Amino acid sequence: MAEPSKSPDDIIAIPLRHPWRWVSGIIALVLLLSFIWALVSAKSIQHELVTKYLFDVRILQGMLMTLVVTMVCMFIAVILATILAIMKLSQNPLQRWLATGFIEFFRGTPLLLQIVFWGYLGIIFPELFLGIPFTDIIFFSGQTSDVIPAIVAGIIALSLNEAAYSAEIVRAGILAVDAGQVEAAKSLGMSGGYTMRKIVLPQAMRVIIPPIGNETIGMLKNTSLLQVIAVAELYTAASTISAQNLAQIELLVVSGFWYLIMTTVLGFPQRALERRYGRGFAVVGGRAAPRAFKVARR
Amino acid sequence: MNKIMVDARSVKKNYGTNQVLRGISLTVTQGEVLCIIGPSGSGKSTFLRCLNHLETVNGGRIYVNGELMGYRESGNVLHEMKPKEIARQRQAIGMVFQRFNLFPHMTALQNIIEAPMGVAGLSGEEAKELGQSLLTQVGLADKGEHYPAQLSGGQQQRVAIARALAMKPKLMLFDEPTSALDPELVGDVLDVMKGLAKAGMTMIVVTHEMGFAREVADKVVFIDKGQIVEMGTPKEVLDNPQEARTKAFLNKVL
Numbered sequence: 001m002a003e004p005s006k007s008p009d010d011i012i013a014i015p016l017r018h019p020w021r022w023v024s025g026i027i028a029l030v031l032l033l034s035f036i037w038a039l040v041s042a043k044s045i046q047h048e049l050v051t052k053y054l055f056d057v058r059i060l061q062g063m064l065m066t067l068v069v070t071m072v073c074m075f076i077a078v079i080l081a082t083i084l085a086i087m088k089l090s091q092n093p094l095q096r097w098l099a100t101g102f103i104e105f106f107r108g109t110p111l112l113l114q115i116v117f118w119g120y121l122g123i124i125f126p127e128l129f130l131g132i133p134f135t136d137i138i139f140f141s142g143q144t145s146d147v148i149p150a151i152v153a154g155i156i157a158l159s160l161n162e163a164a165y166s167a168e169i170v171r172a173g174i175l176a177v178d179a180g181q182v183e184a185a186k187s188l189g190m191s192g193g194y195t196m197r198k199i200v201l202p203q204a205m206r207v208i209i210p211p212i213g214n215e216t217i218g219m220l221k222n223t224s225l226l227q228v229i230a231v232a233e234l235y236t237a238a239s240t241i242s243a244q245n246l247a248q249i250e251l252l253v254v255s256g257f258w259y260l261i262m263t264t265v266l267g268f269p270q271r272a273l274e275r276r277y278g279r280g281f282a283v284v285g286g287r288a289a290p291r292a293f294k295v296a297r298r
Numbered sequence: 299m300n301k302i303m304v305d306a307r308s309v310k311k312n313y314g315t316n317q318v319l320r321g322i323s324l325t326v327t328q329g330e331v332l333c334i335i336g337p338s339g340s341g342k343s344t345f346l347r348c349l350n351h352l353e354t355v356n357g358g359r360i361y362v363n364g365e366l367m368g369y370r371e372s373g374n375v376l377h378e379m380k381p382k383e384i385a386r387q388r389q390a391i392g393m394v395f396q397r398f399n400l401f402p403h404m405t406a407l408q409n410i411i412e413a414p415m416g417v418a419g420l421s422g423e424e425a426k427e428l429g430q431s432l433l434t435q436v437g438l439a440d441k442g443e444h445y446p447a448q449l450s451g452g453q454q455q456r457v458a459i460a461r462a463l464a465m466k467p468k469l470m471l472f473d474e475p476t477s478a479l480d481p482e483l484v485g486d487v488l489d490v491m492k493g494l495a496k497a498g499m500t501m502i503v504v505t506h507e508m509g510f511a512r513e514v515a516d517k518v519v520f521i522d523k524g525q526i527v528e529m530g531t532p533k534e535v536l537d538n539p540q541e542a543r544t545k546a547f548l549n550k551v552l
Contacts, residue, residue: 183352184399184458188413188465189389192381198416202403280402280445 049250053241054257062237063258069155069233070220076159077219078212081166086196088171099167106164112225114161118153119229154226162219169211173204205277213270217263224259234258300327303363303469303500304349310357311344311524318344320524321358326469326517331501333511333532336521337547342504343396345521346471349502350391351384363390363468389417392462396474398454400446406433406457407442410464418465425464432460436490452483456490463494470494472503508552512536520544 039045053059087099106114122144129141148156177200185195224235238255242248304326311319318341326332334342347353349360351368360367368384369376379387400409410432411425420428433439436456446454455475462470472491476484488510495501495514505511511518511532518535520528520543528535528544539545 178399180395180397180399181401184393184395184401186352186385187350187388187391187393188461189385189417190413191385191417194416198412199401203401206403277403280404280447 045249045253046247049245049247050253053238053247053251053254056241056254058237058241059234059254059258062232062234062255063262065231066220066223066233066235067262069151069158069223069226069231070216073155073158073162073223074212074216074219076155077162077166077215078170080159080163081170082201084163084167085170085174088167089174103164103167106161111157111161111222112228115154115157115225116228118148118157119150121148121153150226150229151231154223154229154231158219158222158226162215166212166215169208169215170204173206173208174200176207177203202277206274206281209270209273209277213266213273216266216270220262220266221259224255300329302326302361303328303330304502305361306345306349306358307360308358309345309348309355309360311341311348311353311355318524319348319355322521322524322526323358324519324526324529326500326502328468328500329498330516331495331503331514333515333518334502334504334521335506335508335511335518335535335547336527340521341524342521343473346393346473346502346504349469349471350388350393352393362387385417389465390468391471392465392467392469393471394455394458394462394473394475396477398446398451398458398478400454400458400461402446405443405445406438406449406460409446409457410461413461414464428464429460432463433457435463435493436460437486450483451479452486455479455487459487459490459494468500470499470501472501472505474504474506476505476507506551508536508548520547522547 040047084099084102087095088103090096090099125144127141128144128147129138131138131140181199181203182195185199190199223231223233226233227236227239230236234255238251242251302325304324306322306324308321308323309319310317310321322341322345324332334345336342344353348355349362349367351360354368365387367387368379370379371377400406401412404412407426407429410429411420411422414420414425414428415422430439430442433442436459438453438456438460441449441453441457446457449457459475475491476487479487484507488507491501491503491510492514503510503515513532515532518530518532519526520535520539520541522543528539528541535544536548539548
């Protein structure tokens, strides 16, 4: 944009001073610096141990596991959530009722409890089989612990729980799409399913992505709960090491550092997705409009 | 005598106890342009939306191109149609909305070719060719790559007309197509509609543009409180109205 030309009747005024902005800012900065100094100078933290374990192969493998579990769980959860959201908006009362029940159940019980439940499923049902109910026909059977190892149990637990939360996000996104869009699609002879896929969901994505990004960050941290069923993710790796060398605090710092790095990096693909689905909504420079949209929980 | 394209027989519609349409009967022959005028809340838009089954009617019958809309009739029994069959019926009826309702996540060209490709089964090449020629027809040949948000209201509405035409409809419905436009943009949209009328398209237009009705319509119908008050040529209804209600309405808008 061109600089506006100066003209003689432009206002020239001494800007209002804001001394309290400076004071409050300096107080906050001093508090932060003293906290960092306290951590750095603490005798109880052995800094060389932190640097030693930061790139330990077990820690890095744990990180990889954390990332893989996060991605797999979010992938399953978003698909399930979309199905649940559509069920909840369905004309069919049974579908609505089932989706609501699912959401209430998985939101209403602690995630840790659900993880332990799936992890110990073998105690409730020692054997799993697939067959036709109420007959003797069985296609497949096996030990529960073989069919559902700890990692699968963990993924099931996290995915189902996340699907319940994300379903409401997807539903909100679908409801945010103008009703006129569906009418226009109908008037062109598009079927309900086609309209949902091509017209409604792509527009809903714009509203869905920011809170789903939030959920992904929550998921990444919640994978640490899988420690209770011994899935070898980052936090499990750190606590296994500290159980041997008793350097609990140092390994907390190590895992905390990596969690922070991973959650920060996750912001990049989110911004790319926001741009992708913001197409047509923001004209200026082709960038997605900034949205003040957060889902607070946990 | 031309073939009858729309045959509405005592169409009734109510929302709860609120009667919006109290038995509307009219016919539109092929190539005819019908303008519906009336005060807001008179039911004229609702009637239009009943014609392509966006609203279900509570009484009466609507035949478009000889087909009963929304139902199959065997003997005296009506069976609701499957959504798929209704979708097929709607393909023959184009609709243009007051608020355009373009798909904001698609470019102008994508808006136009989505239904021909996804519903009518045209190939990408055929659809693009069709889309480009329709854009040219509405005077927007160079705007195909623009998103709706980058177009003015008048341009958006012309893209919406092109989108409806892309399904090769036998009947076009216009629901107050210029009411949401800045006054200086109305003319371009009306010009496109005049061109369509001249080319022989059967059109039903709900409008407040009396000038357009007078110039283009073969038949004008004045609706008030869900009933037809007066129907006839533009000359009869607009210049020499017989009913007091028509006179009162025209006095206010002209």
